[in-house]
Amino acid sequence: MGSLLNETLNLVTGVAGGVINIFVSLFAWIGSVLLIVHQDFPRLEGLIIGILFAWFFIHRDKHPYLRVLAAPLKIILDTLDIIWSETVEALLDLRNDIKEKITGLGSWLWGKTKSMYGAVIGFLSDIKDRVTKKFDRKKE
Numbered sequence: 001m002g003s004l005l006n007e008t009l010n011l012v013t014g015v016a017g018g019v020i021n022i023f024v025s026l027f028a029w030i031g032s033v034l035l036i037v038h039q040d041f042p043r044l045e046g047l048i049i050g051i052l053f054a055w056f057f058i059h060r061d062k063h064p065y066l067r068v069l070a071a072p073l074k075i076i077l078d079t080l081d082i083i084w085s086e087t088v089e090a091l092l093d094l095r096n097d098i099k100e101k102i103t104g105l106g107s108w109l110w111g112k113t114k115s116m117y118g119a120v121i122g123f124l125s126d127i128k129d130r131v132t133k134k135f136d137r138k139k140e
Helices: 002-040 042-058 064-139
Strands: none
Touching: 002 042, 042 064
């Protein structure tokens, strides 16, 4: 009876040891692959992480753990959305400021041109009146 129990114990420990060796080998292989991808293929790593975050983001309503895993992408997307809207608003404000300055400069130039035109016309009218008076005096 003792040998039967001993052989059964050897079977259980052998199977458990084999299962543990399989998991240890599997995790060692996964760790090695991740290290190689991280060191030699950073773009592929970024693509894989981006795809995983997108998958987590799409399926975040199905499970609370997926919501936790999708939180970094949500933060990044919210930040990008804020940056985009603030940039567009700043560019529109800049465009309106430049348009206002150009319009103000144009109206200032138009006003100066009109006043110069009026001064030149007034000066020429004054000369015309003087010449007309001289000719009128000479005719008399």
